[in-house]
Amino acid sequence: MQNAQSHFLGTKDYIASEELQNSVNISAALGRPLLIKGEPGTGKTMLARSIASALDKQLFIWNIKSTTKARDGLYIYDTVQRLYDSQFGDHDVSNIRHYIKLGKLGEAFVSPEQVVVLIDEIDKADLEFPNDLLWELDIMSFDIAETGETIKAVHRPIIIITSNAEKELPDAFLRRCIFHYISFPDEEMMVAIIKVHYPDLEKKLLEEAMKAFYWVRSINGLQKKPSTSELLDWVQALTVGGISPAKISSEMPFLGALLKKDHDFNLILQRMHNQGAQKKAPTPGFMRNW
Numbered sequence: 001m002q003n004a005q006s007h008f009l010g011t012k013d014y015i016a017s018e019e020l021q022n023s024v025n026i027s028a029a030l031g032r033p034l035l036i037k038g039e040p041g042t043g044k045t046m047l048a049r050s051i052a053s054a055l056d057k058q059l060f061i062w063n064i065k066s067t068t069k070a071r072d073g074l075y076i077y078d079t080v081q082r083l084y085d086s087q088f089g090d091h092d093v094s095n096i097r098h099y100i101k102l103g104k105l106g107e108a109f110v111s112p113e114q115v116v117v118l119i120d121e122i123d124k125a126d127l128e129f130p131n132d133l134l135w136e137l138d139i140m141s142f143d144i145a146e147t148g149e150t151i152k153a154v155h156r157p158i159i160i161i162t163s164n165a166e167k168e169l170p171d172a173f174l175r176r177c178i179f180h181y182i183s184f185p186d187e188e189m190m191v192a193i194i195k196v197h198y199p200d201l202e203k204k205l206l207e208e209a210m211k212a213f214y215w216v217r218s219i220n221g222l223q224k225k226p227s228t229s230e231l232l233d234w235v236q237a238l239t240v241g242g243i244s245p246a247k248i249s250s251e252m253p254f255l256g257a258l259l260k261k262d263h264d265f266n267l268i269l270q271r272m273h274n275q276g277a278q279k280k281a282p283t284p285g286f287m288r289n290w
């Protein structure tokens with residue numbers, strides 16, 4: 001384990017821009033949740049892991065689904081188990097406490113050390129979800145109605161909330177968060193990201209893969225533009241496949257690692273074909289518009 005940082009600076013496996021570092025540190029200092037938005041694959045989930053690792057804190061991950069309710073993160077009262085035990089078990093079912101299970105936020109509140117909580121993909125849940133969490137996130141405490149107990153945070157957790165921007169979040173919720181938008185990495189940033197994953201990558205292969213990748217992203221009409229994670233997969237495929245850098249632009253090997261929709265695949269093949277059919281130019285055919 002590396003020495004804990006007192007402020008977040010990124011980690012050896014995660015590149016954080018200075019603005020992102022500042023947003024993380026301000027949110028931690030103010031004790032307010034950090035809301036991270038950005039295209040899929042821009043490192044939102046990974047950020048929470050990086051923060052936990054940099055500050056040497058435990059990470060609690062609460063993955064949000066369309067059916068997730070705010071209360072699930074606080075606690076769950078397992079009535080089904082209690083009913084089962086009352087009929088078939090030899091447990092004492094009169095103690096309701098046995099059937100209360102803390103959710104990820106609940107666990108984070110009772111933790112004796114400060115922890116990091118990732119509320120991942122909040123926009124998957126219904127619109128009530130963020131509003132329902134407001135109060136508990138503000139006061140960092142909640143009541144368990146069934147037992148009358150109050151759970152109060154021992155330490156205010158560092159809370160990272162991610163959103164792929166599928167839905168707009170309510171204003172009242174936004175007001176309470178520090179907001180940061182992770183823009184799609186520019187080329188310099190992308191090279192740095194690739195290098196933390198593949199430090200020994202051949203320079204020429206990296207250059208050619210980057211050119212081809214940003215060309216693909218520049219094509220209008222893609223249903224799903226490839227993201228950082230797809231580029232990382234593609235670079236790995238090119239390396240493992242022993243592809244010569246000179247062939248990357250002209251042949252686009254392992255295109256399936258970059259594009260996941262038939263429509264996009266065909267669109268790119270079509271563009272390559274059209275441009276390849278044009279008069280030969282010094283730059284590889286399809287790169288001319290890049």
Ligand SMILES: Nc1ncnc2c1ncn2[C@@H]1O[C@H](COP(=O)(O)OP(=O)(O)O)[C@@H](O)[C@H]1O
Nearest residue numbers: 013014015040041042043044045046193228229
């Ligand atoms: N800034 C970064 N530094 C290092 N790796 C990154 C960075 N951004 C993205 N990645 C890599 O891209 C992939 C996708 O990241 P992820 O956090 O899952 O994205 P998101 O949650 O935004 O969809 C991961 O493999 C991650 O390691």
Ligand SMILES: [Mg+2]
Nearest residue numbers: 044045046162
């Ligand atoms: Mg994610």
